[in-house]
Amino acid sequence: MNSETPTLLYIDDDKALARLVDRGLTRLGLKVVHANGGTEGLERLAQGGIDVIALDQYMPGLDGLETLERIMAIPSAPPVVFVTASQDSKIAVTALKAGAADYLVKDVHGDFVPLLQVAVDGALRQARLQKARDDAEAEVHASRDRFAALAAEREVLLREVNHRVGNSLQIIASLLHLQASSAAEDDVKAALTNAMGRVAAVAQVHRRLYTSHDLKSVVLNQYLDALLEDLRRSAEGNKMSRLTVKSEPIEIDPDRAVAIGIIVNELVMNAVKYAYPDGAGPIHVDLVARGPDLELSIADNGVGLNAKTDPRSTGMGQRIVSAMATKLSASVERDPAHSGTRIVLRFPRTASKPPAKAAPETANQHS
The missing domain is CATH 3.40.50.2300 (Response regulator)
Known part of the structure; x- marks a missing residue:
C-alpha cells in the first residue's frame, strides 16, 4: 500500500x-x-x-x-x-x-x-x-511454531538422554547382580545386592521417563511395581516370594521418585535380611494419598526392631534412608501397634512445603 x-x-x-x-x-x-x-x-x-x-x-x-x-x-x-x-x-x-x-x-x-x-x-x-x-x-x-519445534526437539533429546542413562544404569545393575550371584560370602552378596537395588531404583526412573509421554513426572504405582520386580530377580530374590506392593497411580517429579525408590529398596532389603531369620515371610509396600500428602509404609511380620542387631551392620542403610527422607521433607515413624516392623513415611506431594521433623534413628536400626 x-x-x-x-x-x-x-x-x-x-x-x-x-x-x-x-x-x-x-x-x-x-x-x-x-x-x-x-x-x-x-x-x-x-x-x-x-x-x-x-x-x-x-x-x-x-x-x-x-x-x-x-x-x-x-x-x-x-x-x-x-x-x-x-x-x-x-x-x-x-x-x-x-x-x-x-x-x-x-x-x-x-x-x-x-x-x-x-x-x-x-x-x-x-x-x-x-x-x-x-x-x-x-x-x-510463527513464534509459537518455533517454540513448539524447539520443545519437541528438547523432548526428543531428553528422552534420548534418559534412554542412554537408563541403559547404562541397567547394565551396572546387571553386573552387580551377576557379581552378587557368584559371591561366596554372605556379607559380600548382601552388599552387592543392596548396591544393585540402589542403582535399579535410579534406573527405573529413567526407564519410566523415556518410555512415557510425560518427561516431568513418574507414575508411582508403575514405578514401584517395576522396582520390586527388579528386587525379586536379585540375589536375595528367593526371600521375596511374598513381597507385595499396593500403590495408587500418583504422579510425582523424577527426583522425588528416585528418593522414594531408594527408601523402598533400603527398607525392603532390611526386612529381607533381618525380619525372618528362619526363612521368608510377607513384606508389604503401600503408598497412598492422604489429602495433600503421601504416606509410604513398609511392613513385615517378623521379629521386630528389638531383635539383636547383626554385628555386620554398617549403618549405611539408616544414613541413606535419613538422607532421602530429608530430600522428601518426610517424617519417618515406627508403628508401635504393628506386630513385627512397620515404618511409615509421610511427605508432601511436591517439594514446596518446609521440611518435616527429622527421621528418627529407629527407622532403620539394622541396616
Missing part, C-alpha cells in the same frame, strides 16, 4: 461521473484509476498497484455485488467502498455482509465526492489496522 499517494480504482460505467470523481479525489490527494465495468475492473485489479476500490452497483455485465464477490475471493484484496444511486437499504446490507468496508449513496452531480474521500480514508485506515493485526497474529503463530 502506497502510504503517500494511495491509488483508488473507481469502477463505474458512468464516464462523466468518473471524471468528476477523478478531479475531486485527485485534489484531495488520491490517484484515481477508472474501469468502465466489473470485468474491466477485475482485469485492472489483477495488474496490481491498487490500494482501495470504489464500486458502483448498477453496471452492464457484472453488477456491483457480483464484482464484489469476485474481489473478495482474491487473497489480500484491497478494501472496497460500495457506491450506488439506489436508496434500497437491502443492497447496503448485502454489500456489507459480502465484505465491503463501507457503503455510500452517490448523486449524479458529484456532490458525494467529499464523502467518498472520507469513506476511502476510513477504509484505508481499517485495512492498515487489519494488516497490522494479521502480521502480529502471523508472528505470534
Whole structure:
C-alpha cells in the first residue's frame, strides 16, 4: 500500500461521473484509476498497484455485488467502498455482509465526492489496522511454531538422554547382580545386592521417563511395581516370594521418585535380611494419598526392631534412608501397634512445603 499517494480504482460505467470523481479525489490527494465495468475492473485489479476500490452497483455485465464477490475471493484484496444511486437499504446490507468496508449513496452531480474521500480514508485506515493485526497474529503463530519445534526437539533429546542413562544404569545393575550371584560370602552378596537395588531404583526412573509421554513426572504405582520386580530377580530374590506392593497411580517429579525408590529398596532389603531369620515371610509396600500428602509404609511380620542387631551392620542403610527422607521433607515413624516392623513415611506431594521433623534413628536400626 502506497502510504503517500494511495491509488483508488473507481469502477463505474458512468464516464462523466468518473471524471468528476477523478478531479475531486485527485485534489484531495488520491490517484484515481477508472474501469468502465466489473470485468474491466477485475482485469485492472489483477495488474496490481491498487490500494482501495470504489464500486458502483448498477453496471452492464457484472453488477456491483457480483464484482464484489469476485474481489473478495482474491487473497489480500484491497478494501472496497460500495457506491450506488439506489436508496434500497437491502443492497447496503448485502454489500456489507459480502465484505465491503463501507457503503455510500452517490448523486449524479458529484456532490458525494467529499464523502467518498472520507469513506476511502476510513477504509484505508481499517485495512492498515487489519494488516497490522494479521502480521502480529502471523508472528505470534510463527513464534509459537518455533517454540513448539524447539520443545519437541528438547523432548526428543531428553528422552534420548534418559534412554542412554537408563541403559547404562541397567547394565551396572546387571553386573552387580551377576557379581552378587557368584559371591561366596554372605556379607559380600548382601552388599552387592543392596548396591544393585540402589542403582535399579535410579534406573527405573529413567526407564519410566523415556518410555512415557510425560518427561516431568513418574507414575508411582508403575514405578514401584517395576522396582520390586527388579528386587525379586536379585540375589536375595528367593526371600521375596511374598513381597507385595499396593500403590495408587500418583504422579510425582523424577527426583522425588528416585528418593522414594531408594527408601523402598533400603527398607525392603532390611526386612529381607533381618525380619525372618528362619526363612521368608510377607513384606508389604503401600503408598497412598492422604489429602495433600503421601504416606509410604513398609511392613513385615517378623521379629521386630528389638531383635539383636547383626554385628555386620554398617549403618549405611539408616544414613541413606535419613538422607532421602530429608530430600522428601518426610517424617519417618515406627508403628508401635504393628506386630513385627512397620515404618511409615509421610511427605508432601511436591517439594514446596518446609521440611518435616527429622527421621528418627529407629527407622532403620539394622541396616
